[in-house]
Amino acid sequence: MSGGEDALPRFRRGVRFRFDEIRQQWTLLAPEKLFLPDETGTEILKLVDGERSAGAIIDDLAARFDAPRDVIATDVLATLDDLAARGALTL
Amino acid sequence: MGLIVELTHRCPLQCAYCSNPLALVPRSDELDTETLCRVLDEAAALGVLQVHFSGGEPMARTDLAALVAHANRRGIYTNIITSGVLLDRQRMEALLAAGIDHIQLSFQDSEAQRADDFGHYRGAHARKLAAAELIREAGLPLTANFVVHRANLDRLPAMMALGEALGAERMEIAHVQYYGWALANRASLLPSADQLAEATRLVEEARQRLRGRIAIDYVVPDYYAARPKACMGGWGQRFINLSPSGHALPCHAAETIPGMIFPSVREQTLRSIWEEAEAFARFRGTDWMPDPCRSCDRREIDWGGCRCQALALAGDAAATDPVCDRAPDRAGLLAALDDRAPAEDIRPRRYGARLEPA
Ligand code: SF4
Ligand code: SF4
Numbered sequence: 001m002s003g004g005e006d007a008l009p010r011f012r013r014g015v016r017f018r019f020d021e022i023r024q025q026w027t028l029l030a031p032e033k034l035f036l037p038d039e040t041g042t043e044i045l046k047l048v049d050g051e052r053s054a055g056a057i058i059d060d061l062a063a064r065f066d067a068p069r070d071v072i073a074t075d076v077l078a079t080l081d082d083l084a085a086r087g088a089l090t091l
Numbered sequence: 092m093g094l095i096v097e098l099t100h101r102c103p104l105q106c107a108y109c110s111n112p113l114a115l116v117p118r119s120d121e122l123d124t125e126t127l128c129r130v131l132d133e134a135a136a137l138g139v140l141q142v143h144f145s146g147g148e149p150m151a152r153t154d155l156a157a158l159v160a161h162a163n164r165r166g167i168y169t170n171i172i173t174s175g176v177l178l179d180r181q182r183m184e185a186l187l188a189a190g191i192d193h194i195q196l197s198f199q200d201s202e203a204q205r206a207d208d209f210g211h212y213r214g215a216h217a218r219k220l221a222a223a224e225l226i227r228e229a230g231l232p233l234t235a236n237f238v239v240h241r242a243n244l245d246r247l248p249a250m251m252a253l254g255e256a257l258g259a260e261r262m263e264i265a266h267v268q269y270y271g272w273a274l275a276n277r278a279s280l281l282p283s284a285d286q287l288a289e290a291t292r293l294v295e296e297a298r299q300r301l302r303g304r305i306a307i308d309y310v311v312p313d314y315y316a317a318r319p320k321a322c323m324g325g326w327g328q329r330f331i332n333l334s335p336s337g338h339a340l341p342c343h344a345a346e347t348i349p350g351m352i353f354p355s356v357r358e359q360t361l362r363s364i365w366e367e368a369e370a371f372a373r374f375r376g377t378d379w380m381p382d383p384c385r386s387c388d389r390r391e392i393d394w395g396g397c398r399c400q401a402l403a404l405a406g407d408a409a410a411t412d413p414v415c416d417r418a419p420d421r422a423g424l425l426a427a428l429d430d431r432a433p434a435e436d437i438r439p440r441r442y443g444a445r446l447e448p449a
Pocket of ligand 1: 102103104105106108109110111146147148174440
């Protein structure tokens, strides 16, 4: 199931996205689960606030990183779908 | 890495499937708040990201909210594993203020009468339903945990329907794991192979139906499996389990293993225990393994299975888990599969009712 660019990603209840000082890394904590997102994932998750749509997240990243929008879009949508499938986000 | 803190063995319920040890720790031996806060500090420094407060009934401790708040200040994700009977509005508010992240609520059955009978507590089920409501109202995620066994598996569909009706985010359908009191009651609790197969089918069906809405974790009794579970993700690799009296254990049943000395957090820091304790090193990794594990291609997948199960079923904690069909000594397992006792023989978990292992 894909959320598409209109999807409004938000963290599910009980999911915490925070910076871990010990590991010097962003972590995504959920009931009985722990994700250590990679760099791309971290940049995407920093923009998840329940207000930005997937499309807006893509625009933001495309403006800041030197890559074609459609490449970024593919990455972002795949990452969001994956995290939704694993129960961390709703779309 | 995760920390499981068994805050107390006290509990208003008396579930016969409880995995607490037969020798329950009395209140006077429990760690105090100050020591527990220090342990949480040490846990954070060691890189622990999640703490699970369990028991017994963790809410039997009046300092639970203070401990949650402390863990939260250290950036640790907090989870409470509770029977829910002591969760009222006032305590819910205290936990919320403390920053609780998640509550896992356990149910004994789908029907009030049977649930109350099993837990030996009149009105327990009704209180749990009220607790679920409080958790939902608070906007917290809810995990509904159903422990299943021979005597309640008939009602598995009704249990899953209840979890759905309560608005749970996650459900955990957990077959009894045979440690402590559950081991003593095994002959009355172990399902038949057919019952297990049917349960697995029903869970699969529900998973399909609820996909994307409710996640279902399913824990099987590996007695019927060809390969054992990777107990605790490997001995001394992913978890520290703290007993109410302060012993740091690689798994909650580890104290049943004779001849082992488990360090106490009253005397040592969590880091020195994790890095140096002989008890944690004893079955860590693959060096300790006997044949056939030593040369098996699954040795870093299941880590040779569960040490406490090897002890319970083969009389030797250092043996290949007898659940594995490659294990040399499976007589104890096969005998357990044939050992059947009626429900009347079930012995509820009680202080002072210490039993000889079945
Ligand atoms: S299994 Fe039952 S008796 Fe044991 S701690 Fe949980 S609620 Fe209490
Ligand atoms: S032989 Fe040992 S390592 Fe191999 S599957 Fe069995 S228990 Fe696991």
